[in-house]
Amino acid sequence: MEIKQDKAIYLMGLNQGLNEQNVNELYVEYKRKVYTIALSYVKDYYLAEDLSHEILIKCYLTRDKFKGDCSFHSWMYRISVNHCIDFLRKSYRKRDLLYEDINIFNSEDAYNPESEVLNLCDQEELRDHLRQLPSKYQEVIIHFYFKDQSLRDIVNELNINLSTAKTRLFRAKKMLREFYYM
Structure with a gap:
């Protein structure tokens, strides 16, 4: 040594x-x-x-x-x-800051009919943009964000490489960003 x-x-x-x-x-x-x-x-x-x-x-x-x-x-x-x-x-x-921020949005004071309508409109717009993505990017976004699966779970379920899953997730987020900033 x-x-x-x-x-x-x-x-x-x-x-x-x-x-x-x-x-x-x-x-x-x-x-x-x-x-x-x-x-x-x-x-x-x-x-x-x-x-x-x-x-x-x-x-x-x-x-x-x-x-x-x-x-x-x-x-x-x-x-x-x-x-x-x-x-x-x-x-x-x-993590603590994120949790505190989420609690602010979930409080009873933040709820009102106007915010609910805006939230529904945002969700519908997101669904429309997701439909415009190629299917291989849609499935990774849906598994990761909506089904709350880890990259490892996505890799196992879709039978793809980890690097492929990461790349698809990155590209899908980039495409969604471009939809919103066009």
Whole structure:
């Protein structure tokens, strides 16, 4: 383990820049460790992958702050844990704010006949725009938003790849946006 530690310190080049090959070596060496830490916090494979990339970039950008007082692995571990905790704090705040906003719209004070008519008109307009989408985009939108299914459920039900489902959802939302902003 000490050999890897020396290699990491050498590759970090405290007083010199990293070249692309050295960055790739560090990335390959530490990506699995960082991914495992992120996965232990967020419990979602895709999210953990995104977080691990963010963490590795953060470590690269702040590499000059590593002074060698601790092992390189400990330094990266602490950055990984702090990043994951910060992420979870931010996501919980966003959820709370969203929940509070929904409660405002569901309150009795917000209900009136005018708002109901406007809501029905908006729903009808949305249905019309959905009908104009190609069927492969319609089904992904309907499953995701109206049936409240996750991307994994959609992939299993429609028998398509995850990347295909993500692409179709992205394109469908883009088409709907274009309908509204024409």
